[in-house]
Amino acid sequence: MSELFDEVDEEVRRDQLKKLWDAYSIYIVAGALLIIASVGGWRGYQYLEAKKAAEAGRAFDVAVDLSEQNKHVEAEAAFNSLAATAPSGYRMLARLRAAAELATRDPQAGAKLYDDISADRSVGAAVQDLARIRAAGLLLETTSYPSMLQRLEPAAKPEATFRHTARELLALSAWRANDTAAARQWLDTIANDGETPSGLRSRAEALQALLPPVAKS
Template identity: 30%
Template sequence: MALNLPSKQNPERRRAAEEDVLVREVDDAVRQDQYAQFAQRYGKLLIGVFVLGLAAFGGYLFWDGRQEAAMERQSETLVAALDQVQAGNLDGAVERLAPLEGEAGGAAIQAALIEAGAAMEQGRAEDAAAIYARIAANDDAPQLLRDLATVRQVAATFDTIAPAEAIERLEPLAVPGKPFFASAGELVAMAYLEQGKEREAGTLLATIAKDDSLPEGLRSRARQMAGALGVDAIEDVDAVLEEMRTPAGGDRQAQ
């Protein structure tokens, strides 16, 4: 059976195909020329940007590695100093902290707090107060550590400064809910007593005694001091009596 094949191609279709091939070839040539011009004009710039990007990334990795290594060394120094403190070797602890002297950052501030605490233990209150004062005035230190340094500085110099100065410095911290409310509050209450303001002192101590978020030992001490000043610091009498009976009852059962 014979197939009916066209003896020749449609001239118009052939012409369109040829034109399409020609257009594609022209487009390819134009694009290649544009790429060549772009590479010639911007190629060096792009290579430079790429190289700079690699250099910056490599520099960051190097800096990050050094920072991490420095933090590890600082942590090791602090741990070694604390080990000396626990062993009762305060001079050794201060010596271990020497590498952190003059550095910035949290590790240096913690080292200063340890050094100040060692000075207090050694009876060098003035030296300790000077260190605490530097921490309290350090704008780069976390506010929590600055407040802690303020409380300890006032405690270290309490016998040598005027009660009014102690009250002025600690009143902003002697507020329920503040991290150092109890410590600052007790010092402010003592300053009130030196001024003869027993009612103010008792009221503040009663507030400390009623704060459930504080340790019971601290609350008990504040409760007794407030009671001695004539201020009732007991909200739940039955609960307080139960707390007083529990240790005694435990002793009786042990016997």
């Protein structure tokens, strides 16, 4: 008797499953197809992005080779092409390298490209500071200390990534302008930062030795 009831229950379950399948099969199939399509689309996107990155990497290497061969005009054109078409990481690097290539012929124009990067918030604060520093390095011999201070003060703050280089450039600029008070201020800041690289610290100490002694009151 119990076997008969089991067979009846099994038949009832089959009928219920069939009714459910008849009612909802189209939605189940559509959902499964949507999942397959989504996974396939994501895999395709990943493949295309990896392909673009690989192509950009090869093009970047070619541009670097041109630079190392002192073919700066060709290298600049190659980096500018990457800056316009490459994925974001290579695009940012290419903009920096294009500015460097231009600076080999025209430091003022190269500094202007770095200024454009430093004004672009989309590249991130660290890259902005790096661009500020590279522009300032190109203009060190021709720009006044107040102008250098305006350029580099944000990059010289305690939390800034490239603060050590920014402070060294400011100390050099102040020294060139015979502003010993400002030079000493930046050299003291370099000396008092425990994270100052040893090479930079040595250069700062050498510059400190060139300053006149502090007048005693």
